[in-house]
Amino acid sequence: MSTPAKANRGPSAGPENRRALIAAAREIFGEGGVDAPLSAVAKRAGVGQGSLYRHFPDRASLALAVFGDAIVELEDLAASPEADLAGLLELIARQMLVSVGLIQLTLTDTADAQGASVRGRMLAVLGVVLEREWAGGRVDREISADDLLLLLSMLAGVLPRTPLGEREAVVRRALELFWRSFAS
Amino acid sequence: MSTPAKANRGPSAGPENRRALIAAAREIFGEGGVDAPLSAVAKRAGVGQGSLYRHFPDRASLALAVFGDAIVELEDLAASPEADLAGLLELIARQMLVSVGLIQLTLTDTADAQGASVRGRMLAVLGVVLEREWAGGRVDREISADDLLLLLSMLAGVLPRTPLGEREAVVRRALELFWRSFAS
Amino acid sequence: MSTPAKANRGPSAGPENRRALIAAAREIFGEGGVDAPLSAVAKRAGVGQGSLYRHFPDRASLALAVFGDAIVELEDLAASPEADLAGLLELIARQMLVSVGLIQLTLTDTADAQGASVRGRMLAVLGVVLEREWAGGRVDREISADDLLLLLSMLAGVLPRTPLGEREAVVRRALELFWRSFAS
């Protein structure tokens, strides 16, 4: 009689909501960093806060889901035989400029099982391509995938504090400096 | 509308409080970065919130005070004729391990007058020593003081997210990678 | 970083809370004027601060809700053909004695959209009735609705500073004085 519930599309909306949440989170995290309010994510997704918590019990698992896609992109690229480190870093840089959180995430919560998996996948991607560069003598074997991840993490850590207008330049220059390191 | 004060050690506590606040802030900023709650600083210093605001009207002025000493140390080192980049970075690294905020600060809010001055002093210090390395042919002239600051900022950005136990190793490895970049 | 919740009556408490907030605000604003602490409103309503802010994002929207009823009352009265200025002022006086904030609100922040609308509605109400008095020659055409609002605002401004016991007398005498002004 007095239950002005708005709408409840029922359980069937589950997967749809999940996708909406991830999409919203990608945007929100991209704009405000991984520390952006979760409520904003739910709101942009047009989903109740409760649903957000049901799908993603904590911030990390949401972030993880968000960056899953990005990693898939990277994995796809790495799978291609012609992929080189330059191309990979290029793609990562582009992703970073869109959503800084990607790499921010990879260093955080290593202890956490899911976090470890993301980290593992990133390392795998980097490792595959790196191997090729080693083989071609273009990158020193002294340089490990861990090193690459460290450098990328550092870059990601600095971007949220960088004025939007300068981010592109910072990313470019950082990659140049990194490359100087890589040469064998 | 309130007066149940508990204790008031009097103005003589002023300088002591100031020092306690700076010390507390060094710890808190060191643990959590420059964004850590100011209330935590007051609490750890055993000082009223009001006193914190009297001594340091905003976060920046507190950060400045905290890192003032550090910068003086760097300036002292740079002033010595035998100082080389390795030594300087070594000192910065040590400072970073204690308090990540120093470099975090140098990248933030260049517009702000005080922040700009910190940034300026850092660049000056780096520039002085860098010049010598250029002259000695040990560092490529392609590498600028800005580049050094960028790399250090990236490193600083990543440390607060790194587990305490791994920070030392991360700093070490990062510096090694940086050096590979510098060689001419 | 905190979760020791105490109780959560669920969303069903929503409308009830809203009503409790408005009722509490009517009291608090009535006692202390529109500048009274919002936290006091939440407390008296027995509602979390967060809920208050959810229902009423800012002080103005709360005030608006509080005085919405009152204005409707006035509009209803003005709509009746027999309504005269005496009756209207009588009603306003009675409302004022309950909650001073109504008129306080009408003078504040005309720039603000919602505030302007309240002001507009008050002026409309006053204008309608005033017109009739003009026509009947009972009030000088020199006297405008703006004048009425000014006088009422002045009265409202003084009430929060008047001891409760004297408010009634002050209102009565003020209206008498006003009427002397109105005569043509």
Added chain:
Amino acid sequence: MSTPAKANRGPSAGPENRRALIAAAREIFGEGGVDAPLSAVAKRAGVGQGSLYRHFPDRASLALAVFGDAIVELEDLAASPEADLAGLLELIARQMLVSVGLIQLTLTDTADAQGASVRGRMLAVLGVVLEREWAGGRVDREISADDLLLLLSMLAGVLPRTPLGEREAVVRRALELFWRSFAS
């Protein structure tokens, strides 16, 4: 040895400080109303907070002192045989535009002894001049000094909420309306 006290001109500074405080308070109250922060008064007076509290144990006594001068002005005017109500109100209006607090004060804290005295002096001033108007038949004997004080208080109550640019007009119009009340 380590007592960097700044300056303490000793007891002789007493009366001087008192005067400085009153002057500062006149400015501060004039700008921000009687609710302005007391610390601002002490600061502008160039006097310690403690001294402020020594001279004026509470806000009211400071306000009282501040408006003592103003009242003297009014008393002087009233003492002159040619003074009429128009002139007196004119002067009060001018004082109000400079410092709203004057009349704000007269209604507050009637219970308080000092407040009562200010109120008494205001009533006396108004009474003296009013008497003359009564005698000349220019003001209805129905209008009392209390009425005048009430109207002025109302006006004072509304001014702090009025945008600076409109205050003059509001005062003018209010006085016009008041005069309509006074006529016998």
Added chain:
DNA sequence: TATGAATGAGCCTTCATTCAT
């Protein structure tokens, strides 16, 4: 299961007031 309101802790900031020197 989805919804979205409720909750309350926490941080920031401002001030009135006290008190050692």
Added chain:
DNA sequence: CATGAATGAAGGCTCATTCAT
């Protein structure tokens, strides 16, 4: 008696998280 720092209690606002429906 002056000084000015110290204190801590408001009050404002935001957000993570829970939970009745």
